[in-house]
Amino acid sequence: MNKSLGKRDFWTSFQHIFPFLGLIVIIIVFSIIAGDKIWTPTNFVGIIALMIPLCIGGSGMIFVAAQGSTDMSQGALVAFAGTLGGIASIYIGFWAFVPVSVGTGILIGIFNGVMVSKCKVSSLMVTLSMLITLRAIVAFVTNGQAFFVDQQILELNKMEIKLPIFICVVALMWYLFEYTKLGFFSKCIGENQTVGKFAGIPVDRYKIAAFALSGAMAGLVGVFTVGSIGGISPQMGSFFELQVMISMFVGGIPVTGGATSRFYKLVVGALMLAFLQNGLTISQVGAEASELIQGLILICVVFFTLFVRNKFIQRQMAKEA
């Protein structure tokens, strides 16, 4: 009993490697265009630095996405948590930066989660109003101005500190998403919330947990963003949520959530986006054309992912026969 899927045909195996394939193609093409510029150590570090916030933000948002909900507030939360953390670091001490920032993220996340699960307001509506509100509060608190915080924050921007934190956080979130109840139930909720409820999942609690995680990660991204721009800017993190969503969806995580949400897809998607943005810039594509190409490539990659997946399902159906 319990044999694997039998013989793996072309499409079946292709389905598994496809997200990687898109990434590989992008890397190869830009290696050709930009030459060795893309492979210089500094540029590679730059790509990693581009990927880190996308991955961290995504590792929280993936729980929300797996449940089929939307978190539009993440970008605004990056700014809000970063700002509060920064203010705390000025008044309380530098040590307070990370806890305050992440704590703020968690609190706002819990608020979002409660609104969605207990008050039954759609997640898009909740997080969209949260986006508008938080941005406005940040503009109010900062008086619209960028300001400096404790310059120790710049330490956080150093790759030797940033990278280990990133790896630890992502490894933890990976574990939570793929190998614990939290991730599994999130996927089940995304597949069919009623089924989850009837099988004894405390749906509300898991929704709140997912939003809280998304908020926590937004807080962490806020810390790194403040580090990377050397202080607080009320504009930081704008449309960050859309960038994260692009990474997730391009990597092949379904918009509707559910069982096919996989963590590795997020990482692949984030890498793809980072390589694409970096590659287009260093190949000196004009700014206008660069956005055009980026849009078209994203659409094409998503199309291929879906195409391959549909082929795979067709094959599986046919094999049943």
Add this chain to the structure above:
Amino acid sequence: MKKTMTIVALVLVCVFMLAACSSGAGTATEEPAADAATETAAADDTVAEQPAADDTATEEPAADDSAASGDKMLIGFNNFLKGNYSVDILERAVVQTIEALGGEAMVVNDEAKPENSASNVDNMIAAGVDGIVFLGLADTLFPVVAQKCDAAGVPFVITDHKPTEDVLETLIASETYVGGACTEDFNTGRGIADYALEDGLSKAVVITSENTDTTHYARATSFEEQFTAGGGEVLNISWGSIAQLSDVLTRATDVLTAHPDADCVYATNGDIGSICLEALAKFPDMDAKLFVTDLDPSVLEGLKSGDVAAGNGAHWINGNISTALLINYLQGNHIVDGDGNSPMIIVPVMVLPSNLVDLYDEFWIQNQPYSNEELQAMVSADMTYADFEQIMTDYTVENRLQAKVDQGLLSQEDLDAALAG
């Protein structure tokens, strides 16, 4: 259907990847050739590598060279948000200067995200630029950029937005910071406030962009300070979103409804200025004068018709000046100020008299205030800080117009006629 879609999409990817490569390496004149290459390449994937490989070959020397004359310099500029007129016009000044001096410009779009301002510096360095003209709209960005440039050994100048003195000190401490040409955004608001006070106005409303926009924030608040200090009262500052002019218009009508007694309206940029004209037209009973900063085409119209009481601006030349500073450095002439530090040149803001509107339109908007020859003259081994200071002292609308007369672009009679009003 599916199959054709796949093929079409595949071909599209190839075409765009290659288009990326061709527009990256080739100049505009080479484009037809590149297009031809992409067409053949799209048909056959194996061919695709051919033109691409050629491109890397042509580009490598450019990446390697340091300021050696003869090869094209590659100079990077970060546009904070493509589509925003003020920064786009600044980009035009920077690109014009670079090209006039035989360099090649690399423009990146920060998409209004401060994070991108930082990461795009990384990208420009990775692309092998020889120098960077940095437009930083948040003070906190400057130390970060200095750090990055120091690490990579790429010189940079700053333009347009002037950081505070503290930040300027950290910049001066940086090895790769070679100067800057900026406008004191506070001066623009102050100038208007003084002008309005002279007119005997006392109740003002300010229509501006988001308060997260440093430039507009500085203009609005400095106006408020100066106006209040001079005995006036600012009734309301309306923060809107410049990305959506309809939003600004809505805000403006709301504010004018709330304060029908206002006698002075200050619009902090050209687009907002033209919007305020609309809004004021809806309140025929109101007797308020409109003041605008930034002299863009629509404001010029207003000045000419008398709907705009006064406008100031003409500071976009800071793009020209800062780029000239950078290229001087790249060619081995590091210009330093009296203290031996990299200089910070303050570009003055001018109030444009309405009689010069037409000439301003011709020589600032239609053409560049500085000709290519003048720009080339700014870069030489003999240039000193004093020379640049002189250029700034000489920079008035009248002087520039006189220079145009000298270049034979304008007849003395026309200028005299215009000056006479």
Add this chain to the structure above:
Amino acid sequence: MTAQKGEVVFKAEHMKKYFGATHANDDVTIELYRGEARGLIGENGSGKSTLISMIAGIAQKDSGTMTMNGGVFEPQNSIDASRHKIGTVVQELGLVDGLPVGMNIFLGRTEQFKKGGVLNMRRLYREAEEQFSKWNFPPMPMRRMTGDLTVEEKKIVELVRALSIDPDLLILDEITQALSLNNRRILFDIIEQLKAANKAVMMVTHDVEEMVDVTDNITIMRDGEIVDTKSCDDVTADDVKRLMVGRDLKGAYYREDQQESYGDEVVLKVENLSSDHFQDVSFELHKGEILGVCGLSDAGIHELAEALFAVRDVTRGRVVYTKSNDKIQSPRQAMGLKMGYVPKDRDKQALMVNDSIEDNVALPTVELIRGKLGFLSPKKRKELAGKVIAEFEVKTSGGGQLLSSLSGGNRQKVNLGRWMIQDKEILILDCPTRGVDVGVKSYIYHRMTEAKQAGVSMVVVSDELPELIGMVDTLIIMKAGKVEQVSKRSSGFTEEAIIEVML
């Protein structure tokens, strides 16, 4: 009733339909006559639904010809079919939740209400109302959103939609299982009316006894082919079952003993349980007892099942797990107390149909899989899925297979199996054999009997009386949310007696 061969109203010849390499329909030829009620029966996956979809225009045939009322019939979609006077009620719910009830009746056929490009909604709603009263169904608010209706009400709306075209041929695919007894009677009356009006009806159901009662002739399908067509006067239910499965069903279908048999120990006590749908329900469940609950559509039996597992909030009363004297307050807690629950709607409430068998098995068994640090071992998951597949004889290529590609019977095996492999003491089964064929049904009854012998207590809620009569020790008959009668197996259940109490 003799099978009178009237005029042929519909004829399909040499119909073929492939899904990949499978012959869903292989050379099917069928003729329907005016004034005939035809039953179509076969196991899950025998090709009934495929045949019906082709006739209804939902799926396109690969080859074959159809004639309707003597003319060539090649429907492109269901509207096309309805133009040819074929009305169909499909197996899966076929209504748009986000439209008013009245609109659902006429969706796609609104030309008649159009005036200058704009629809006369008042007339549309009035005519929809008339359709309801014409067929003796209780009136429904026509402007109400269909999504607010119950499953049964929706099914009635679907039926009225199919009837509203005044069909010459009415096709009903497994409609009775969604209807409660009272509405079934209305349906059977309608079938008689249609027959009297010289129209044809084709009906699919898994309830063989019911089909033999209602229809004139029964066509039996197996493996995409028509095996035989029998007149109902000549066959018994058992004959039909044999023909369907293609072999004799070994052993008894239901349990054989006619005495209740269970331990003395009370495992679950229900005290004065009340909610919007039922009031003051009290009973005790003993170890090894099968307790059946039946009632009409408004009796609240399914809501009661939900309340037992705390999926539904109650207004008063409580469910107590007697061993530890815990009041059951949440599904999670109930699961911890060794309770299991199989909800009524398999595909919407029980299974994640677009997910793998493995994940579906893991869902209620997650506590068995969980290791240190909350680690859900993929290996354990695989093992558990393998166990369900092996023990419940699920036909599949492996645990990774998506449920959507399994037949209904196999899905139900997974659904039950994942609860039964755990050492649950109490199982709440709501319609455990809904929509599965006789082969799987008999298998499920067999497993239930085994579990009973192993000491598992079960509450079985069902709309199918024969099943309850065949299986339960104690039967609770509910009416309008109240317990009307409790009787024991030894008292000798009869269908007539039970229905009398229910009405």
Add this chain to the structure above:
Amino acid sequence: MNAKSENLNPDLQAKGKSAGQYKMTIITIAIIAVLFIILNVITGSRFLTGSNMLTVLTNSVVPAFVVLGFCFIFTMGITDLSVGAIMILASNIGGILAVEVGLGYFGLFVGGIGTAVLLQLLNMKLMLASKIPPWILGIGMTMVYEAIASIYNAYMIGQATQVVSLETQCRELGQAPWNIIVLAAGLIIAYLIYNRTNIGFGLRAVGSNREVTKMMGINVNKAILLAGLVGGIFLGLAAIINSSYSGRVMPTTGLNSIGNIFTPLAAFLLASALQKAFNLTIGAIVAAFLITALFNVLTLMGVPSGTMQRVVMGASVLICGIISQRGFKGVVK
């Protein structure tokens, strides 16, 4: 089907429509009226003056049309975020035809509505052919459309000028009374299409359950394209009224055009929350008016714009959402 779509499908959240609705309508209107009177007292009777109400109404015309466009597109479950970029392009192309080519109003209408309809249909067609979820397709197309507008902008900067401005031409459409007349006509047409035609029922059916709709014999692709066409017309109208209202529409990049539709999106969500009281199309106008009035009254009260005003707006939308979902038992994503 699509989770992102379901939460946008207002029909699913709408309760039964019967006599109760009229009661709800009256109660809601009464609440709004009382609120307005209170606010009028607070602002010293500057709020409820005829001219101010006209100002608010004028200011709400553009968002109202955008929300009407959303009614036809988002209700289908197609969360197309590229509408912001489409409107920018439509405004500019309408402007070019009106001013540069000199076609006046004819050019404005043809260019604006034509562009919006064409691009919206292109989106729909791409979505149907490629099966890419609308959410991600919308983001991708936003980039493409923004880039096109931005290339045009760069060209105009190169020509030493700005993107096209209507200057003094075709400005009546953006002013009272014409904009109010157009709005009233638009509302009547939208109401009829949404509630009384096959297009309306088709799109609502698709939004509710695409599979079943298909099974019931509706040509789903045609229904989607038709609804996209109608939605495109309303968005095009919004775009040209916007350029007529403010004279010039600036292109933007980096997905910033999505930011432009946040307020209309909030208004649309508000309209779906108000479904118990108003029909979606009427609710669209009411919601757009309420949000504009909110900003107006907050300005009159001296609440700082840009910051606290937006906080109040965000909070109001959320509170309306909570109130409308009271007692809701279904699945919310």
